[in-house]
Amino acid sequence: MPLFLEDYLAMSATRDGRLRPVAQTIAEMAKAAAVVQAAIASARIPQHAEANPDRVNATGDAQKALDVFADESFLAAAKASPVFCYGSEEQDAPVVLGKGSLALAIDPLDGSSNIDTNVSVGTIFSLLPALDEHREDPVRMYCQPGTRQLAAGIFIYGPQLLLVVTLGLGTKTFIYLPERAGFALLRTSASVPEDAAEYSINASNRRHWPAHVRRYIEDAEAGRDGPRRRNFGMRYVGSLVAETYRILQRGGVFLYPSDRRDGYGSGRLRQVYEANPIAFCIEQAGGAATNGTTRILDLVPETLHARTPLVFGSKGEVETFAGYIGKQTI
């Protein structure tokens, strides 16, 4: 008899009463994720979500129908949960729901460029305490460092519907079983292999990279004959959720550095609802996540939509990358 998500959440809440609202919220979000997965699997997104093809979100990305539908689905889940405010990639400002002890930060649909290509996409979420002193100014609620997260996770809409989640007690993976209409434990404890020989980066941006990133990648490409003295493989999906799960399964390193393009001075990925929750899951699985030099979870975000360079994965490789910063690069 597998352990179901509800049982795991109940056990966690019994062990630590402060996790009760967290457990309730994750259970509601799990129901929303099943609805989103069904919409993706049947290619049936409700028509109202299609209404405006010119829509752009707060960080300048075109909003697709699935972005809008996922956002609506998780907002409804938040409304049914003890969530004070809902801070989403798809909303300019946090939506105040006016009750509850939690602030939910969410990327409702991650990997938007892969919608329509039948490649895995996902949802990334982070739960923070809703602090009394910021109730009048909810953006401040999201300017807490990632170390304050109570829980974080990703749903992956792929060949399997998965939930990778941490409540600060390790990282667990659950799989959705349609015949049971519920998530069952798949992996008791995820652990990122310490060292690995696979890297993940959008190499089409090479000409824009800083010198240390180019040098790090060139040394990996040089393989056994180069300074790293080993062969590396390369994988890049273009869905952060899929890269994260691959790294949890078999190690490696993901990099989205800052680069010279306009608007990429802090990279592409958003700190509050992408980097922080991924970093929490990865650290709880024994990996590391930095902006190149500093631990992601120690950074204090300036706004809900702030960006950060992101490097995460096997500890050894994240450390090796940091060693290239400040190295002589010609």
Ligand SMILES: O=P(O)(O)OC[C@H]1O[C@](O)(COP(=O)(O)O)[C@@H](O)[C@@H]1O
């Ligand atoms: O196309 P690029 O520049 O390589 O960026 C890919 C990255 O952008 C993202 O799609 C950003 O997330 P959204 O799809 O939620 O905007 C990540 O999933 C992915 O890692």
Ligand SMILES: [Mg+2]
């Ligand atoms: Mg995203």
Ligand SMILES: [Mg+2]
């Ligand atoms: Mg998104």
